Amino acid sequence: MFILRLKSAIILCAAFLTLLIVMSCDEDSPNEPNGSSQTITVNGFVKDANAEPVAGVTVIIKGKAPTTTDANGGFSISDVTKPYEIRVLMSTQQVAIIYQGLTRSDPSLLYFGDVAPWKSATITGIVPPAVGKITEVFFISGTKVFYTIADEATGSYTIYADWRGSENSFTGKLQVLRWTQNSSGMPVQYDAYGYEDNLTISAGGTFNNHNFTAGSLTDPAEQNISGTIVRPSSSYELFGKNLYLNFGSIAVNLGGESGVSLTDNFSYVVPSLAGATFGVDVWGVLFTTPNSRYTAYWKRGIAGGSSVTTINLSSSPQLNLPAHNGSGIDTTTQFLWTKGTGGGISYVIIEPTVSGMGPTFYIFTGENTTSIPNLAPQGLGLPSNVAYTWGVAQYFPISSINDAASTSLIQLAYRQTEGGMADSGEFTFTTKP
Numbered sequence: 303m304f305i306l307r308l309k310s311a312i313i314l315c316a317a318f319l320t321l322l323i324v325m326s327c328d329e330d331s332p333n334e335p336n337g338s339s340q341t342i343t344v345n346g347f348v349k350d351a352n353a354e355p356v357a358g359v360t361v362i363i364k365g366k367a368p369t370t371t372d373a374n375g376g377f378s379i380s381d382v383t384k385p386y387e388i389r390v391l392m393s394t395q396q397v398a399i400i401y402q403g404l405t406r407s408d409p410s411l412l413y414f415g416d417v418a419p420w421k422s423a424t425i426t427g428i429v430p431p432a433v434g435k436i437t438e439v440f441f442i443s444g445t446k447v448f449y450t451i452a453d454e455a456t457g458s459y460t461i462y463a464d465w466r467g468s469e470n471s472f473t474g475k476l477q478v479l480r481w482t483q484n485s486s487g488m489p490v491q492y493d494a495y496g497y498e499d500n501l502t503i504s505a506g507g508t509f510n511n512h513n514f515t516a517g518s519l520t521d522p523a524e525q526n527i528s529g530t531i532v533r534p535s536s537s538y539e540l541f542g543k544n545l546y547l548n549f550g551s552i553a554v555n556l557g558g559e560s561g562v563s564l565t566d567n568f569s570y571v572v573p574s575l576a577g578a579t580f581g582v583d584v585w586g587v588l589f590t591t592p593n594s595r596y597t598a599y600w601k602r603g604i605a606g607g608s609s610v611t612t613i614n615l616s617s618s619p620q621l622n623l624p625a626h627n628g629s630g631i632d633t634t635t636q637f638l639w640t641k642g643t644g645g646g647i648s649y650v651i652i653e654p655t656v657s658g659m660g661p662t663f664y665i666f667t668g669e670n671t672t673s674i675p676n677l678a679p680q681g682l683g684l685p686s687n688v689a690y691t692w693g694v695a696q697y698f699p700i701s702s703i704n705d706a707a708s709t710s711l712i713q714l715a716y717r718q719t720e721g722g723m724a725d726s727g728e729f730t731f732t733t734k735p
Contacts, residue, residue, distance in 0.1 A: 341380075341382055345408055346377055347371075347409075354468060356390075362391065363387070364386065364389070396660070396661045400665045402668075406704045409704075410707055416466045418466040421465055424460060424509065426512065427459060428513045435482050436454075436489075437451065437452040437459075441463065441501065447552045471502055475498070475499050478497070489557055489571055496520065524572070527568075529582070529610065529613060531615065543558060543584055545572070579604055579606075597723075597724040617642040620639060623638040627731065628731040630734045645699065646698030650665040651691075652690060653690065653691060660685040661683075666711075685733060698723075698724075
């Protein structure tokens, strides 16, 4: 489940929602009088991870009649009292998405899957061969990046650009960066950089002969970035560090270190490129029973030459109730956990251990407790005597559940903005017979 939550990350990359971010849920909405307790009309959207509308799914605000999203993923529910709980029911996927404690009138509700079909394009070309070196070729357009490593003996490369979404074409910059790496897989010297501007690719097309010669490449100046990593306690071990080249919200991987004996500092050689900053992702683990707990932070916007960067890892949430291997769990059972030190909001995943044996519940909450909603009348009831797992991912620095129903959480979850995530690991339980 840890991998599922981060795949984008790793996985969990795409165009994102565009609705405005509003105040925290303990503040008044900007379109209502201060201190007002009047009801509101909730005009929201349901969209997938690529900002594509999710049409034809049921939306219920607790205590109100169900409605269905239109072709644009939109819905409207009037006479809603704050705070409210909203549920998105996807019967075909056997998924329920729940946001608890909202006060905003314009939520964007996220389905972490994809509804649009795949589209693809291919970019090919040749760069100067460089045996023993890494030559990365990457195409950046907006929030999209597609990349590959050129063959070091022939210099040939093929970028397979694939995406989901309504976009049929992208115009952007094709770039080449070459470096030598050490035995740990990290760059130690850069000796070539070049780019082709205003390249347009379109779905279904193959775009050949985007070649670079030695004369079209320059030798970029080199800099260093360094800093310190602060673990929540000595019980947490570092197991991963990654170095990124950042252009705005785009991150291009330059290398990584892995293992369980990494030091609490970093020092990396980076190229000096116009408009570029750098990022460092750090991953830690707390080995516990029955499952390990994880923590991560992705630092962004590090300037070349910086030597004072500090990356603070937060402690992970700890699951309390129901206890591991609990039984007799139903919609009256309280789920309780202790939050980690990072703050933010909790993303609770409750899913059957065997896919298809029952519905999956994704619950966003600012609290440290929740319960499984009774969705039997909507065909998503909790099955009897079925094995389930549950766990909590804590995202920060999101300040409120209102921000979770906006572009903030989406950008954070896919590491387009600086922040972190701490994961509880999983407990197993069996539903009531």
